[in-house]
Amino acid sequence: MAEMMDAIQKSLLKEVAELDALPVGAYNIRANGQSAARNTTASIDIVTKQDKPGIDIIIKPGTKNQSVHIPVIISQSGLKEMVYNDFFIGEDCDVTIVAGCGISNCGGEDSRHDGIHTFYVGKNSRVKYIERHYGEGTGTGKRLMNPTTVIELEEGSRMELETSQIGGINDTLRVTRAKAAAGSALIVHDKILTEGTQTAKAVLSVELNGDGSSCDMISRGVAKGESRQEVEISIDGNAACSGHAECDSIIMDKGVIVATPKLTATNVEAALIHEAAIGKIAGEQLTKLMTMGLTEKEAEDMIIHGFLQ
Amino acid sequence: MLKLENISFITDEKDKEILRDINLTVDDRFVAVTGPNGSGKSTLLKVIMGIIKPTTGRIYLDGEDITDLSITERANRGISFAFQQPVRFKGLRVRDLLELAGGKDKKGQESFRHACDVLSEVGLCAKDYIGRELDDTLSGGEMKRIEIAMAAARGTKMTLFDEPEAGIDLWSFQSLIRVFENLYRETSGTIMIISHQERILDIADKIIYLKDGRIAEYDEGSKVMAHLPIDLTAGACAQLQKGAQEKEDR
Numbered sequence: 412m413a414e415m416m417d418a419i420q421k422s423l424l425k426e427v428a429e430l431d432a433l434p435v436g437a438y439n440i441r442a443n444g445q446s447a448a449r450n451t452t453a454s455i456d457i458v459t460k461q462d463k464p465g466i467d468i469i470i471k472p473g474t475k476n477q478s479v480h481i482p483v484i485i486s487q488s489g490l491k492e493m494v495y496n497d498f499f500i501g502e503d504c505d506v507t508i509v510a511g512c513g514i515s516n517c518g519g520e521d522s523r524h525d526g527i528h529t530f531y532v533g534k535n536s537r538v539k540y541i542e543r544h545y546g547e548g549t550g551t552g553k554r555l556m557n558p559t560t561v562i563e564l565e566e567g568s569r570m571e572l573e574t575s576q577i578g579g580i581n582d583t584l585r586v587t588r589a590k591a592a593a594g595s596a597l598i599v600h601d602k603i604l605t606e607g608t609q610t611a612k613a614v615l616s617v618e619l620n621g622d623g624s625s626c627d628m629i630s631r632g633v634a635k636g637e638s639r640q641e642v643e644i645s646i647d648g649n650a651a652c653s654g655h656a657e658c659d660s661i662i663m664d665k666g667v668i669v670a671t672p673k674l675t676a677t678n679v680e681a682a683l684i685h686e687a688a689i690g691k692i693a694g695e696q697l698t699k700l701m702t703m704g705l706t707e708k709e710a711e712d713m714i715i716h717g718f719l720q
Numbered sequence: 721m722l723k724l725e726n727i728s729f730i731t732d733e734k735d736k737e738i739l740r741d742i743n744l745t746v747d748d749r750f751v752a753v754t755g756p757n758g759s760g761k762s763t764l765l766k767v768i769m770g771i772i773k774p775t776t777g778r779i780y781l782d783g784e785d786i787t788d789l790s791i792t793e794r795a796n797r798g799i800s801f802a803f804q805q806p807v808r809f810k811g812l813r814v815r816d817l818l819e820l821a822g823g824k825d826k827k828g829q830e831s832f833r834h835a836c837d838v839l840s841e842v843g844l845c846a847k848d849y850i851g852r853e854l855d856d857t858l859s860g861g862e863m864k865r866i867e868i869a870m871a872a873a874r875g876t877k878m879t880l881f882d883e884p885e886a887g888i889d890l891w892s893f894q895s896l897i898r899v900f901e902n903l904y905r906e907t908s909g910t911i912m913i914i915s916h917q918e919r920i921l922d923i924a925d926k927i928i929y930l931k932d933g934r935i936a937e938y939d940e941g942s943k944v945m946a947h948l949p950i951d952l953t954a955g956a957c958a959q960l961q962k963g964a965q966e967k968e969d970r
Contacts, residue, residue, distance in 0.1 A: 631811075659810065695807045698771055701791040702801040703820050703874065713820075717812035 420447075423484040423513030426545040430480065434509075438480040439466055441494070443487045455479055455506075465495035468508075472501030472533065480509045483526070488518020488552050493525045502533035502565075511543035514554040514580070523555040530560070532595075535567040542572070546579030553581040560587045564595035566621065575602040576611065577719065585613040593621025593650070599628040602719045605638035605666070612641040619652035619681070629657045633715050634666030645673035648681025656685040661692060661718060722746040722768065722878065722910065727777035728933075729763055738763045739774070740933040746910060748925040750900070752941070753914045754948070755930035761914045762804065764930065765880045768912075769801045770794045781878070795876075798909070802871035804882040806863040809854045814839070814866055817854065821873035838869040841902060843895040860887050865895075872899050877909035885917045897923070921945060 420442050424430050433448060437455035440448040444464075451457050454474040458467045468479055481496065500506065516522045532538055546554035562570055576583060589597050597617055605611050617626045626646060634640045646654035658670040672685035692714050700710035727742040739760045753761050766772040768779065770791040778787045786794055809817075818835035836846035842865040852858060854866070864887045871879050888896055897919070903911060913920060921927055927944035929937040937944045 693807070695803075696809060698791065699803065699807040700820070702769060702771075702795050702799075703817070703870070704792060704795040705820070706792050713812070713816075714809060717816060718810055720811045 417486070419486045419515050420484050423486065423515055423545065423547075424482055426547075427484070427511030427513040427543045428480055428482040428509050430482070434478065434480040436478045436480070437468075439468075441481070441483045443485055443490055444492050452477065457481075460495060463495050464493065465497070468496065468498045470498070470500045470504055470506055473503050474501065475505045478507040478509065482510065483512040483524060485512070485514045485516075485522050485524055488516050488522055488548075488550055489520030491521070491523040494527070496526065496528050498528065498530045500530065500532045500536050500538055502535060504533065504536040504538070506537075507539045507541070509541045511541070511545070512556055512558070513545045514548070514556070516546070516548035516552045516554050517550040518548075519551045521553040521555060523553075523557075525557040525559075527559045527561065530562045530570065532562065532564050532568040532570055534565045536565075537568070538570045540570060540572045540574075542574045544574075544576040544580055544583070546581070554579060555582050556580050557584045558586070562587070562589035562597065564589065564591045564597060564624075566592045567594040568592075569596040569598075571598040571600075573600050575719070577602065577604045578606055578609075580611070581609055583611045585611070587613075587615045589617045589626070591617060591619050591621060591624035591626065591652075594623040595621065596624065597626040597628070599626070599630075601628070601630045602632070603630075603640060604633045604635070604715070604719060605640055606635040607638060608636070609638040611639070612643075614643045615656075616643075616645040616647070617654065618647045618649060619654055620649045622651040622680075624650060624652045626654045626656075628655070630659070630670075631719060632658075632660040632668060633663065633719060634660065634668050635663045637665045639667040639669075641669040641671070643671045643673065644685065645675070646683050646685070648674070648676040648678060648683045650678050651680030652678070652682070654681070654683045656683075658685075658687040659718075660689045661715065662689055663691065721780075721782055723780040724768075725778045725780070727764075727767060727774045727779065729760075729767060729772060730775045738933050739767065742777070742933075742935060744928070744935060744938065746912065746926075749910055750904060750923065750925045751910065751912045751928060752921050752924035752926075753912060753928045753930065754916060754921060755928075755936070759930040760933040761930055762882050765801070765882055765912065765914060768878075769799055769880060771801070798877040800871045800874040800876045800879045802867050802879070802881045802884055804886060804914075806867035808856060808858075808863065812854050813850070814852050814854060815850045817866075817870055818850075818873055821870045823874070834873065838873040839866075841872065841895065841899050842866070842869045843892045844869075861889065861892070864888055865892060868896065868899055872903050875903070875907050877907060879903060879907075879909065879911050881911070881913040881915075883914050883916075885915060885920065893917075893919075918945075921948075 439457050454471040456469045512524050514522050632640045642658045644656040660668045670687045674683040697710045724744040729739040730737050819831045822834045839846040924941040927941050
């Protein structure tokens with residue numbers, strides 16, 4: 412592990428990237444606005460941007476079964492940063508990219524990380540992208556994150572996103588925008604849990620521009636306490652394509668959830684579907700788990716954990 | 721031993737008396753509960769599990785008054801319940817609930833093996849089902865078998881089944897009987913089953929026949945069977961099931 416990292420930073424790294432030690436393959440660990448550790452490989456290069464904060468991740472064509480980890484951790488109260496990371500993925504690649512941000516704020520000032528990740532996915536490449544957001548700390552300063560993900564899928568490519576934010580972040584605006592060329596596919600699984608007075612807004616939009624392109628976007632949310640969540644999912648079907656969007660939410664306590672699916676078809680061959688559901692935990696679900704020995708609170712936790720699994 | 725004293729239950733909404741002054745001591749191993757629709761069978765089992773609180777009366781399990789205990793406390797004292805209509809959970813997998821049913825003392829591989837064993841017992845291939853979500857991708861029949869497997873997996877001293885045969889086809893009916901036989905053999909406990917199925921009533925040590933919220937008969941299976949009204953065991957559906965089974969047996 413990079414020697415300059417302290418215990419809090421290492422713990423954050425574990426939460427966002429499941430890393431106990433430096434990962435295998437390429438990585439760039441950003442801690443409190445500085446690069447804390449970096450490794451490149453023969454096929455994956457990482458270059459610091461000269462004109463603005465951030466990095467370019469360049470993956471050579473034909474790179475298979477390799478991974479890139481680029482976690483960001485902030486433990487300095489009051490730190491605010493805006494980072495631009497661009498991913499250039501060549502043709503015929505098969506890679507996993509693990510990103511995420513952890514903020515530990517024990518101070519009185521707000522800590523904030525805004526990031527724009529832009530992916531250029533080359534022809535016939537497959538990318539799995541995992542992004543976790545996590546916040547902790549007892550200070551009065553807020554933990555704020557505003558991630559934007561921009562994706563351009565070239566012909567025949569496929570990108571699968573698993574994004575999650577399970578508590579700890581006071582306020583977030585998560586934006587994902589994608590454009591899909593012919594034969595490409597986008598799969599999104601987005602999970603979010605808010606509690607207390609947290610607010611979260613997720614905006615996911617996809618343009619299916621090529622024949623045979625498709626998307627499957629599933630958003631699952633749990634709003635506890637007095638928290639508020641908004642989810643907007645939109646699909647534009649501009650070719651002979653198929654798209655599916657699903658917003659599924661559990662509302663608890665005095666939470667507020669707004670789910671807005673939107674479909675636009677400009678081509679007669681576009682087949683688009685959306686589903687949206689908001690509901691509380693069903694009484695019979697709690698009863699069932701209680702007949703198996705769990706308390707009501709344990710049953711509730713198990714249902715939420717499973718829902719966001 | 722389970723003992724019910726003067727149990728009655730009156731619904732809040734319609735002021736209807738569903739159970740009327742039930743006095744019952746269950747000390748046999750395999751007890752079937754039968755009776756016409758609306759006679760109070762499901763309510764009786766739910767009162768025992770603690771899902772429904774009786775309007776009057778007391779319930780004792782092995783001498784302990786459990787009337788005021790919660791569902792959780794009763795579950796932890798050794799009562800299990802298989803619902804007539806299994807509940808679905810988005811995100812939770814078959815494995816999650818079977819491992820919960822298997823208990824905290826089983827860990828890792830042992831817990832996994834136990835979950836696989838009980839699935840096989842209800843005629844489901846563990847490999848195909850263990851990782852499935854308990855959502856609407858499973859059919860009613862599959863959910864029902866998993867529900868039965870969960871109750872059996874707990875292996876508690878009292879297991880309550882609410883119409884386990886409903887929604888189960890004839891092939892798996894054989895598996896169902898085997899589940900009861902295994903549970904009977906492996907636990908020293910009591911199995912109470914709500915059933916209209918003659919083949920289940922036939923193997924019961926005792927049958928409780930409920931009518932209009934009262935125990936009309938409670939005796940050895942063969943004695944109660946001899947008195948059962950024709951519409952219960954020889955109704956059109958029962959006859960059809962019996963005929964199909966006889967054909968299968970031949």
